Amino acid sequence: MTGPVVRRAEPADFPAVARLTVAAYEADGQLKDEPGYAVTLADVAARAGAGEVLVAVDGADGAVLxxxxxxxxxxPYADLCGPGEAEFRMLAVDPAAQGRGAGAALVRACVARAAELGCSALVICVRAGMAASAHRLYERLGFVRVPGKDWTPVPGVDLLGLRLELPASR
Structure with missing residues (x-):
């Protein structure tokens, strides 16, 4: 079996990205406190216009995972990053494809891309109650908690700030 391949999303990928992102957030219960957030998650064209949308695709059949x-x-999508930092948002893996390495591949691609762009760090916010497996992934990749970046976008949604220092130059 071939592992996931990460590449920049193309407009033809946008419907699959919208579907899987909303499905992943729903499956994790992340839309119960913010049901309107599904509209933001599904607007992949807006996200692509404001940053880079990366996709992990199945190495065998090209399906978006x-x-x-x-x-x-x-x-407009940057909530935590400051000057010289990059931030990744809306990381989602199709519930039917979880456990195949797509999430880790996407995070590693963000790390590499942020370094290519000359960023000093990469940040993310994670929901306080998010699955332990997600927290372990970030910890394993070197992200550390930065309480000063914690925030609450809406009541009942507590987000924890994580940061990964990047090498000064590659």
């Missing part, structure tokens, strides 16, 4: 949005400071 997951997606993530990478943004820089100043983007």
């Amino acid at each position: 997951g997606a993530v949005t990478l943004v820089l400071a100043g983007s």
